[in-house]
Amino acid sequence: MERALGRWIRIYIPILVLLVITLFPFYWMAVTTFKSPSELFDFNQTPLFVRQPTLEHWRELFLHTNFPRWTLNTTIVAIVSTAISLFCSILAGYSLARLRYRGANATGWAIFITYLVPPTLLFLPLTFVIRSLHLFNNLLSLILTYPTFLIPFCTWLLIGYFRSIPRELEESAMVDGATRLQAMTRIVIPLALPGILSAGMFAFTLSWNEFLYALIFLNDSTAKTIPVGVTQEFIHGDDFFWGQLMAGALMGSVPVALLYSFFVDYFVSGLTAGAVKG
Amino acid sequence: MATLTGRAERERHARHLHSRLLAGERRMGYLLLTPTLLVLGVFLLYPFLFGLWLSVTNAELTDIGHFIGLGNFKFEFTVDRPFLQALSNTFLYTVVTTVFKLGLGMGMALLLNQAFPLQRFVRAAVLLPWIIPTVLSTLAWKWMFDPTFSVVNWAAVHLHLVAYPGPNWFGSTNWALAALMVVNTWRGFPFYGVSILAGLQTIPHDLYEAARVDGAGRWHQFTHITLPMLRPVLLVVLLLSTILTFADFQVPFVLTNGAPYNSTHVLATWAYQWGVPGGAIGLGAAISLVLFPLLAVLVAATLLILRRPE
Numbered sequence: 255m256e257r258a259l260g261r262w263i264r265i266y267i268p269i270l271v272l273l274v275i276t277l278f279p280f281y282w283m284a285v286t287t288f289k290s291p292s293e294l295f296d297f298n299q300t301p302l303f304v305r306q307p308t309l310e311h312w313r314e315l316f317l318h319t320n321f322p323r324w325t326l327n328t329t330i331v332a333i334v335s336t337a338i339s340l341f342c343s344i345l346a347g348y349s350l351a352r353l354r355y356r357g358a359n360a361t362g363w364a365i366f367i368t369y370l371v372p373p374t375l376l377f378l379p380l381t382f383v384i385r386s387l388h389l390f391n392n393l394l395s396l397i398l399t400y401p402t403f404l405i406p407f408c409t410w411l412l413i414g415y416f417r418s419i420p421r422e423l424e425e426s427a428m429v430d431g432a433t434r435l436q437a438m439t440r441i442v443i444p445l446a447l448p449g450i451l452s453a454g455m456f457a458f459t460l461s462w463n464e465f466l467y468a469l470i471f472l473n474d475s476t477a478k479t480i481p482v483g484v485t486q487e488f489i490h491g492d493d494f495f496w497g498q499l500m501a502g503a504l505m506g507s508v509p510v511a512l513l514y515s516f517f518v519d520y521f522v523s524g525l526t527a528g529a530v531k532g
Numbered sequence: 533m534a535t536l537t538g539r540a541e542r543e544r545h546a547r548h549l550h551s552r553l554l555a556g557e558r559r560m561g562y563l564l565l566t567p568t569l570l571v572l573g574v575f576l577l578y579p580f581l582f583g584l585w586l587s588v589t590n591a592e593l594t595d596i597g598h599f600i601g602l603g604n605f606k607f608e609f610t611v612d613r614p615f616l617q618a619l620s621n622t623f624l625y626t627v628v629t630t631v632f633k634l635g636l637g638m639g640m641a642l643l644l645n646q647a648f649p650l651q652r653f654v655r656a657a658v659l660l661p662w663i664i665p666t667v668l669s670t671l672a673w674k675w676m677f678d679p680t681f682s683v684v685n686w687a688a689v690h691l692h693l694v695a696y697p698g699p700n701w702f703g704s705t706n707w708a709l710a711a712l713m714v715v716n717t718w719r720g721f722p723f724y725g726v727s728i729l730a731g732l733q734t735i736p737h738d739l740y741e742a743a744r745v746d747g748a749g750r751w752h753q754f755t756h757i758t759l760p761m762l763r764p765v766l767l768v769v770l771l772l773s774t775i776l777t778f779a780d781f782q783v784p785f786v787l788t789n790g791a792p793y794n795s796t797h798v799l800a801t802w803a804y805q806w807g808v809p810g811g812a813i814g815l816g817a818a819i820s821l822v823l824f825p826l827l828a829v830l831v832a833a834t835l836l837i838l839r840r841p842e
Contacts (some may be wrong), residue, residue, distance in 0.1 A: 265643070265646055265648050266648070268639075268643050269643060269644075269648065269654060272640060272643065272654075273654065273657060273658065275718070276657065276658045276660060276661050276718075276722065277657060277660065279661075279669055279672040279673060279676065279718075280660070280664075280669075280672070282672055282675070282676055282683060283672045286675065294681065295681050297680060297681055298685075300542060300686075301682060301686050302683065308730050312691065312728075319783065326771075338571075342567040342571060343568065343569065344569040345564040345565070345567060345568070346564060346565050346568035348561075348564060349560070349561045349563075349564035349565050350565075353557045353558070353559040353560060353561035353564070354554060354557055354558075354561075355554075355557055355558035355562065356558070358561060360560055361565065361569075363835065365568070365572070365768070366835070366838075367613075367831060367835070368572055368576055368577075369549050369645055370772075370775055370827070370830075370831045370834065371576065371580065372776065372778075372779035372823075372827070373779075373781075374779040374780075374781055374799075374803070374820055374823065375580065375583065375779070375820050375821070375823060375824065376576065376579045376580060376583065376801040376809075377804075377807075377820075378583060378586065378803065378807045378813050378816045378817045378820065379579040379580070379582040379586055379817060380575070380582035380591075381593065381808075381813065382577045382579075382582065382586075382596075382808075382813070383574075383575065383578070383579055383582075385593070398575060400572050401575070402571065402572060402575045402576040405568055406572070407571065409568065416615060421665075427727060434557070434560055434783075435560075441712045458661060462665065463664075463665040463666060463668070464779070465665070465667045465785075466781050466782070466804075470808055480665070480668075481665050481667045481668060484667075484671065484673060485667050485668075485786055494675070494706055496675050499675070500671070500672065500675065502668075502669035503669070503671050503672055504668075505743070506665055506668050507664040507669070508667060509663060510663055510665070511663065513663060514656075514660075514663045515656060516661075518652075518655075518656045518659075521659070521663075522655075522659075522726060522730070
């Protein structure tokens with residue numbers, strides 16, 4: 255009995271508190287989307303619950319805003335920039351992990367350093383680059399710039415995975431007459447699939463969530479991505495359309511949350527690969 | 533004799549084969565790197581160098597401008613008052629949130645490292661703040677902090693923590709800064725927690741058993757086994773998170789965007805303010821470069837730590 259009480263105090267209650275802290279904002283988003291404007295701005299009622307649920311914000315979001323278009327844009331950008339980044343980083347990762355040549359080590363570290371350069375340092379000069387390429391309001395502006403922060407991360411993650419695959423497997427294939435390229439595509443890449451999957455998921459999530467470049471490079475309402483559209487278009491002057499804002503925020507979060515919940519182990523292993531293995 | 537030449541022949545042949553193999557590897561190595569170096573060169577290295585140049589010019593979006601020496605930096609440090617505030621905000625924001633994220637992350641890791649039901653679900657759920665698009669969850673917080681109609685003040689008043697009507701979060705500099713820190717901490721601590729948890733799981737159990745045999749208490753075990761064993765993980769996580777927080781744009785931009793009266797800007801949002809709506813790209817580039825010296829130190833430290841085990 256006393257033991258059980260101890261477990262509640264030491265474990266269960268702190269875990270409940272932790273869950274409330276991390277999950278409450280999502281509950282708050284959800285509950286807001288079902289409140290009518292009169293309920294939203296009624297300070298006599300308990301704000302935690304809905305009295306008369308309404309779907310008007312959801313209807314508005316899907317039928318009378320550009321949200322569906324933003325979802326399409328965000329999806330295209332995330333998929334294409336993830337594909338480009340994976341292609342580049344599989345090649346670069348293999349090259350840096352497996353092949354012996356001068357400068358390989360230094361290049362590896364240089365790529366790692368670029369991973370630590372925040373977009374904050376680059377966005378202003380990049381506006382010139384994007385302008386001279388005539389890519390404003392074009393999704394290509396994001397598809398081409400997102401790989402700059404995706405490739406370093408994915409490459410670094412994949413180097414670790416490639417190194418964990420025994421060299422002998424490749425060497426024996428090459429003794430049997432396979433070329434280097436065949437050894438790479440038939441043996442190393444299939445074995446590194448879990449790593450490639452987790453790199454891809456990180457890349458997809460990071461591009462889905464990106465804000466600064468999308469804010470600056472896209473101004474047309476129909477060209478925007480979800481994070482930019484929701485934060486910029488549902489606020490008119492001092493009027494915040496909280497119902498719509500929260501519906502958009504929730505819908506924008508669902509895809510990455512789903513992706514993440516299906517592959518949580520890949521996420522965590524990818525996340526901790528850098529920190530723990532060093 | 534015959535065997536000798538045979539052996540020399542074979543050796544020469546092997547050496548030749550080896551060097552041909554190496555030459556092949558070299559060619560392939562560079563070839564495989566090409567796409568990556570191309571992308572990073574055009575959209576990362578070039579903009580970075582170009583940014584260095586912009587910071588010493590009076591460039592605007594439609595006008596490349598001309599060299600004005602350190603004029604931008606002089607203007608920032610002597611005339612532009614919100615800049616100085618942004619500079620001090622950036623440091624305060626980074627230091628305070630890092631302390632909280634580390635503390636909460638450590639608590640979370642120690643908590644989740646125990647056995648309890650629904651472990652997988654809980655471990656997945658607590659990482660959500662870090663996975664979800666930051667600007668979208670920041671919007672939710674902005675609404676939660678609404679002083680009149682929303683839940684933070686409602687809860688604080690009903691729990692008798694503050695007198696009705698509660699703080700006007702975005703009406704005063706200090707409350708607004710506090711709100712920024714709360715949101716950044718909320719978003720960031722799960723990353724600490726999960727990384728530290730992974731670190732905890734690599735510590736061998738027998739260390740603790742040996743310590744228990746020697747009569748070491750929980751606290752003693754924590755300071756003499758857990759912390760030293762976590763050192764590499766902690767350092768890497770701290771450095772990565774400090775770099776990201778120091779350059780943070782999203783939370784300050786969406787939550788306050790400087791309100792009230794340009795008093796809660798950080799370097800990133802102030803650089804944006806001058807560079808994009810203000811059109812003074814040269815000045816904006818100079819402001820964001822103020823981040824650079826400290827970032828360079830942090831990056832160098834990260835590299836040293838990661839390199840040492842080899």
